[in-house]
Amino acid sequence: MVKGVGIGFRRDIADEIIGMVNPSPNFIELAPENWIDMGGYWRAKLDEAAEKYPISLHGLSLSIGSPDELDFDFLKKIKAFIKQYDIKIYSEHLSYSKCDNAHLYDLLPIPFTQDAVIHIAERIKVVQDYLEMPLAIENVSYYTAVAAEMKEHEFISEIVNKSNCNLLLDVNNIYVNAFNHGYNTKDFINNLPLEKVSYIHMAGHEKVADDLIIDTHGEAIIDPVYELLKWVYPKLNNSPVLLERDFNFPEINELKRELTQLHKITNQEEVDA
Amino acid sequence: MLKPETINQQSKLAQYSRTGEKQDLILSNPQHVFQYRRLVFYVVLGIMQQAFPIAQKAIGIESFKALVNEFFNSHNCKTPQVWKLPLEFCNWFKTSNQVDLNPSYLSELLYFEWLEIEVHTQKDTSTEGLMPFQGNAISSLRLNPYLKSINLNYPYHKFLPEEWLSQKAEYPMVIYRGVSDFKVHFMAVSKFGLGVIQFLLQTENLTLGEFLEILTQQNNEAQSENLQKQVLTFFNQLSHKGILFEASK
Numbered sequence: 230m231v232k233g234v235g236i237g238f239r240r241d242i243a244d245e246i247i248g249m250v251n252p253s254p255n256f257i258e259l260a261p262e263n264w265i266d267m268g269g270y271w272r273a274k275l276d277e278a279a280e281k282y283p284i285s286l287h288g289l290s291l292s293i294g295s296p297d298e299l300d301f302d303f304l305k306k307i308k309a310f311i312k313q314y315d316i317k318i319y320s321e322h323l324s325y326s327k328c329d330n331a332h333l334y335d336l337l338p339i340p341f342t343q344d345a346v347i348h349i350a351e352r353i354k355v356v357q358d359y360l361e362m363p364l365a366i367e368n369v370s371y372y373t374a375v376a377a378e379m380k381e382h383e384f385i386s387e388i389v390n391k392s393n394c395n396l397l398l399d400v401n402n403i404y405v406n407a408f409n410h411g412y413n414t415k416d417f418i419n420n421l422p423l424e425k426v427s428y429i430h431m432a433g434h435e436k437v438a439d440d441l442i443i444d445t446h447g448e449a450i451i452d453p454v455y456e457l458l459k460w461v462y463p464k465l466n467n468s469p470v471l472l473e474r475d476f477n478f479p480e481i482n483e484l485k486r487e488l489t490q491l492h493k494i495t496n497q498e499e500v501d502a
Numbered sequence: 503m504l505k506p507e508t509i510n511q512q513s514k515l516a517q518y519s520r521t522g523e524k525q526d527l528i529l530s531n532p533q534h535v536f537q538y539r540r541l542v543f544y545v546v547l548g549i550m551q552q553a554f555p556i557a558q559k560a561i562g563i564e565s566f567k568a569l570v571n572e573f574f575n576s577h578n579c580k581t582p583q584v585w586k587l588p589l590e591f592c593n594w595f596k597t598s599n600q601v602d603l604n605p606s607y608l609s610e611l612l613y614f615e616w617l618e619i620e621v622h623t624q625k626d627t628s629t630e631g632l633m634p635f636q637g638n639a640i641s642s643l644r645l646n647p648y649l650k651s652i653n654l655n656y657p658y659h660k661f662l663p664e665e666w667l668s669q670k671a672e673y674p675m676v677i678y679r680g681v682s683d684f685k686v687h688f689m690a691v692s693k694f695g696l697g698v699i700q701f702l703l704q705t706e707n708l709t710l711g712e713f714l715e716i717l718t719q720q721n722n723e724a725q726s727e728n729l730q731k732q733v734l735t736f737f738n739q740l741s742h743k744g745i746l747f748e749a750s751k
Contacts, residue, residue, distance in 0.1 A: 262583045268626035269648070270684035290582035296509040303582045328516035331578035334545045334587075337515055337538060344505045372538070373531035376511040410530070441534055 231256045231285045231318050231428075234491045236472045236484065237446075238284075243274045245481040247281060252488050256283040258471050261319075262290050265306050285318035285428070285471070286311065287397075290332060291356070293366065294325035294339035294349050299356065308360055318428055318469070320365035320397040323349070323385060338371035341384040350391035357394065365395035365428050368421075370402040370444035372409060381406070382420040395427035398465070400458045401450070401473075405434050405442045418461050426465045431458060431491060432473035447476035450487055459494050470495055519543075521575050545584065546574050553588035554615045557608060560663040569600060585623070592616050607656040607666050614658060614675075617650045621679045622686045624648050629681050631749045635741035637734065639711035641748035643702060648679035649745065651691075651699050659688065680744055689743055695736050699745075709751060710737075 233255030238246055246257060257278055264275055311319060324336035339345050357364050368385050389396050407414040433448030470491050474484060514525035518535065519542040529535055550570045551558055558566040577594045581587055592612045595601065601609055627647045654673040656666040674696035676689045717733065718726040740746035
């Protein structure tokens, strides 16, 4: 069962995560693309981690917002992986990473348009039917909107409502987008279908210019992002919270300190300054 | 159904991210769109640098970067799993006009470096029933299932890059993963040894007795006796390295 506070299972810190105590994560999250078809040392490490923690999946290459066809060969592998590791949460990004039959390996922003809403909601339904489980879609960070005809919160909400999928609320992405695009974080959150939130992401970011923050997952979570989670968490259904750290890994004690902070928020305790 | 203008904008952003070439995009923050080109390209470059450290060092960082850029511009990346992309890079390079523009060893070197990844990440298979090779004539000869052989033309493992071209010859090599320690090992073998390994790779469940009989049939008596000694010595070496096993037939 995925609940409480988890951490992203990355190779650079795999042993530390497996051996983590006081606190240890309640679950781990990984990108299935990085583990499917892989044997040897890393498969053994994954299996060791799977013995200890429940796993949630956070995909990178489904490309739910792509104009290209869904890749059923890939979905078949995802489904088998889900079964093998008894996965209860599979999330993906509300973005596209493949276009014109070519993968790009990063998340591009989808035009916020009505036709895209319908297109994506249909694709989510197909994926959910195929996998026989709900998909949680994540609000992504973006650095420019492309050909937008509606607001971001309308775009997300309509897709979630039309497809009946779950929402992965990435609190850091809301902070990043609010800064980059000049909106109010709390107003934005209040306009989302919070009853559909099944999972939460927390991460750090990097301010690279006076008018731009990049969602790097390479820094510690900053206080305003903790504050935002503290504000929104009581509105949610005790959803599991995931600490994302993908680069620039600190000492494990620093990650443990972040996990402790997140535990306190999810338990409605005072957060250390 | 997506409108053509939506598809068009998505396609143009993807094209820009792949090539860095300016596109006619409707953007709220045009000054920040270059971040997509930067982020996308550095994911791919990072994967290639990690996969091909020797090739990058041999041709230089800038040439390598230009090569990856050309690959990403001109090749539609097929795999949804980015760690498999280095194989697409090898295959693209082999068939692209870049072969003529780069050192003659590069295609082979890229493939050689990929083989290390392939063996390291190869899906696990059952090794149940495998026992150390003891020279039992009626047991099947079984190779380590995580093994690749290659007859290199250049001595990447023996000389500095500037000497590779002048040292062109045959350098047979076996690359394998330890069955229990998961580590990748390299073993230089003789041309005869490579032939033996490739023969064993093509045959299934051959016993030592059957193998030696085939050797005898293909050579005269004097040669056979000598070859059998060579083979048994070689098999013991392979066994010691964790490359050769035997199993009950």
